[in-house]
Amino acid sequence: MSQKIKAAIIGPGNIGTDLLMKALRSDVIEPVWMVGVVPDSPGLARAKELGLKTTAEGVDGMLPQMKADGVQICFDATSAYVHEENSRKVNAEGAVMIDLTPAAIGPFCVPPVNLAQAVEQQAMNVNMVTCGGQATIPLVAAVSRVQPVSYGEIVATVSSKSAGPGTRKNIDEFTRTTALGIEKVGGAEKGKAIIIINPAEPPLIMRDTVHCLTVDEPDQEAITKSIHDMIAEVQKYVPGYTLKNGPVFDGKRVSIYMEVEGLGDFLPKYAGNLDIMTAAGLRTAEMYAEEILAGNFVPKAS
Amino acid sequence: MDLKGKKITVHDMCLRDGMHPKQHQITVDEMVTVAKAMDEAGIPMIEVTHGDGLGGASVNYGFPANSDEEYLTAVCGAVKQTKVSALLLPGIGTVDHLKMAVDCGISCIRVATHCTEADVSEQHITMAAKYDKLDTVGFLMMAHMIEPEALVEQLKLMEGYGANCVYITDSAGYMLPDDVTARVALAREKLDPATEIGFHGHHNMGMGIANSLAAVEAGASRIDGSLAGLGAGAGNTPLEVFLAVCDRMGVETGVDLFKAMDVAEDLILPMMDHMVRVDRDSLTLGWAGVYSSFLLFAKRSAAKYNLSSRDILVELGRRGTVGGQEDMIEDLALDMARQRDAEKA
Numbered sequence A: 001m002s003q004k005i006k007a008a009i010i011g012p013g014n015i016g017t018d019l020l021m022k023a024l025r026s027d028v029i030e031p032v033w034m035v036g037v038v039p040d041s042p043g044l045a046r047a048k049e050l051g052l053k054t055t056a057e058g059v060d061g062m063l064p065q066m067k068a069d070g071v072q073i074c075f076d077a078t079s080a081y082v083h084e085e086n087s088r089k090v091n092a093e094g095a096v097m098i099d100l101t102p103a104a105i106g107p108f109c110v111p112p113v114n115l116a117q118a119v120e121q122q123a124m125n126v127n128m129v130t131c132g133g134q135a136t137i138p139l140v141a142a143v144s145r146v147q148p149v150s151y152g153e154i155v156a157t158v159s160s161k162s163a164g165p166g167t168r169k170n171i172d173e174f175t176r177t178t179a180l181g182i183e184k185v186g187g188a189e190k191g192k193a194i195i196i197i198n199p200a201e202p203p204l205i206m207r208d209t210v211h212c213l214t215v216d217e218p219d220q221e222a223i224t225k226s227i228h229d230m231i232a233e234v235q236k237y238v239p240g241y242t243l244k245n246g247p248v249f250d251g252k253r254v255s256i257y258m259e260v261e262g263l264g265d266f267l268p269k270y271a272g273n274l275d276i277m278t279a280a281g282l283r284t285a286e287m288y289a290e291e292i293l294a295g296n297f298v299p300k301a302s
Numbered sequence B: 001m002d003l004k005g006k007k008i009t010v011h012d013m014c015l016r017d018g019m020h021p022k023q024h025q026i027t028v029d030e031m032v033t034v035a036k037a038m039d040e041a042g043i044p045m046i047e048v049t050h051g052d053g054l055g056g057a058s059v060n061y062g063f064p065a066n067s068d069e070e071y072l073t074a075v076c077g078a079v080k081q082t083k084v085s086a087l088l089l090p091g092i093g094t095v096d097h098l099k100m101a102v103d104c105g106i107s108c109i110r111v112a113t114h115c116t117e118a119d120v121s122e123q124h125i126t127m128a129a130k131y132d133k134l135d136t137v138g139f140l141m142m143a144h145m146i147e148p149e150a151l152v153e154q155l156k157l158m159e160g161y162g163a164n165c166v167y168i169t170d171s172a173g174y175m176l177p178d179d180v181t182a183r184v185a186l187a188r189e190k191l192d193p194a195t196e197i198g199f200h201g202h203h204n205m206g207m208g209i210a211n212s213l214a215a216v217e218a219g220a221s222r223i224d225g226s227l228a229g230l231g232a233g234a235g236n237t238p239l240e241v242f243l244a245v246c247d248r249m250g251v252e253t254g255v256d257l258f259k260a261m262d263v264a265e266d267l268i269l270p271m272m273d274h275m276v277r278v279d280r281d282s283l284t285l286g287w288a289g290v291y292s293s294f295l296l297f298a299k300r301s302a303a304k305y306n307l308s309s310r311d312i313l314v315e316l317g318r319r320g321t322v323g324g325q326e327d328m329i330e331d332l333a334l335d336m337a338r339q340r341d342a343e344k345a
Helices: A014-023 A042-049 A059-066 A080-092 A111-120 A131-144 A165-169 A171-184 A220-235 A272-293 B028-041 B068-078 B095-104 B118-130 B148-161 B177-190 B208-218 B239-249 B257-271 B280-288 B292-305 B309-318 B327-344
Strands: A005-010 A029-035 A053-055 A071-076 A096-099 A125-127 A149-159 A188-198 A206-214 A240-250 A253-261 B009-012 B045-047 B083-088 B108-114 B135-141 B165-169 B196-200 B222-225
Touching: A005 A014, A005 A059, A005 A080, A005 A272, A014 A029, A014 A042, A014 A272, A029 A042, A029 A059, A029 A071, A029 A272, A042 A053, A053 A059, A059 A080, A071 A080, A071 A272, A080 A096, A096 A272, A111 A131, A111 A220, A111 A272, A131 A149, A131 A171, A131 A188, A131 A206, A131 A220, A131 A253, A131 A272, A149 A171, A149 B327, A165 A171, A165 B118, A171 A188, A171 B118, A206 A272, A206 B327, A220 A240, A240 A272, A240 B327, A253 A272, A253 B327, B009 B239, B028 B068, B028 B257, B068 B083, B068 B095, B083 B095, B083 B135, B095 B108, B095 B118, B108 B118, B118 B135, B118 B148, B135 B148, B148 B165, B148 B177, B165 B177, B165 B222, B177 B196, B177 B208, B196 B208, B208 B222, B208 B239, B222 B239, B239 B257, B280 B292, B280 B309, B292 B309, B292 B327, B309 B327
Parallel strands: A005 A029, A005 A071, A029 A053, A071 A096, A096 A125, A149 A188, B009 B045, B009 B222, B045 B083, B083 B108, B108 B135, B135 B165, B165 B196, B196 B222
Antiparallel strands: A149 A206, A206 A253, A240 A253
């Protein structure tokens, strides 16, 4: 059996549980801890059944044992409000923090665009932007790597059932963080993000529209190829990442219409928005794990 | 119907909903001229924003001639009695836009969500309610899509966050008077008596006036309309017509009817790029229950891909699209064009 890097998941909700399902299949990650705050939470019970250590005392419940248990990577699937504190604590124990909340205290990471860079920098905290960001920033980058993009705009449409209470309470966090990611990682000079929640039944599969305005006339052939290449990269970890229409070229506007279907591990397939977050988070962890296993990176307590 | 002696507040939509048929190209000068004339006519409230609310400037909805900040600063500085509102759709605009609009001098903020998604407005309504004397309104769009009981639950959420007025919004112009009566009456029964209820209509089925009267009868005290009907789809409830009807029925609005008629005829009508009226496409919006601002997007995609705009609109209705999904229209048109070409081949 190949060697694996041990990991902890903080937050046994829908995202944390879906992440656990995916991590159990990983060749390089071994989930060993599930951390919650509600003793009778079904997520903790599920993790326990699957052989993980669990605690309902929050991160503090794991801290005394995490070093001995060899935990080198943690995922935070809780909320932006508690993330900073969680991150500080696990970093102090020498574990890398992969942040699935919108807290964004570490650098943004969108795997096919800048994961290699983040790992190279050996950042002890990386942030996964937002679900809409994971689904669209690769495509903004696909255009901006061909030629300068003055403006990138994305519209993410998600089903009501896949928009959790955290997203709903702080929807501004989504629009702000995604817009910033479009600029910082996508490479657009100015970013704009819009989110629409649709209650249709049966729930609609996550849809994403990406509009880029290029500075000069778009090189249609090169952009089209770059987009197809990028989609193939994302499909490596989200097989249901599908180009529905486009790219449509209209003057300097390039529009791309996507659908994101999830794997349906724990979350339903329509919730591609959540699936792409957990898949991107795991993809990031795996890349870190490979570097650790290869001896290129030793996470240090900070 | 006996409405004699009822007092209502009318709210004009020309400079916000009217931005849709103008493709958001109304100039600051036009806004100031219209706002002053409406002030002069005694219209108590007017709304000024990008058609899709604060932060609506985008490829998806259209870039406006000027920024919300420029429009609001100019209009708030030009009116004397009339109160200016701004619209905010969480998911498009943020609390940063809300703060900006307050700094520009608005008296009222209207926070709008789809009728089933009121909880995304908590952040914005809570903040708005903290401002001293900011009239804070919750605005539930596409209200025809759910039953009165479910709608009232959502209105209660907004009331609970701190809205002093909640709106039942017929964004698709789909409702018939009985639909309005059922929703407004139940809301009036279940909400705090101190919470005002409003109705925002679209004239796609020609029901703007009738629906607004039904709303007043069932307990609504605020009615949206727009002079000459300048608004999305077949326009909003034509306000000068509604005012004339109110006058005949003894409903008190405080507006000078003839002055309002003059603003409609002399200022708003000449601004129109096309006649905003019930035609084949806008009627389809109402009949199929489709968000009114999809109208011009469907027309453009139909022309570009050689399709019927009515077919596009009917399909958008069938798919249960909601406000803001303008990006769906070109996507759908491409699918329909591909299917047509495949059938031909």
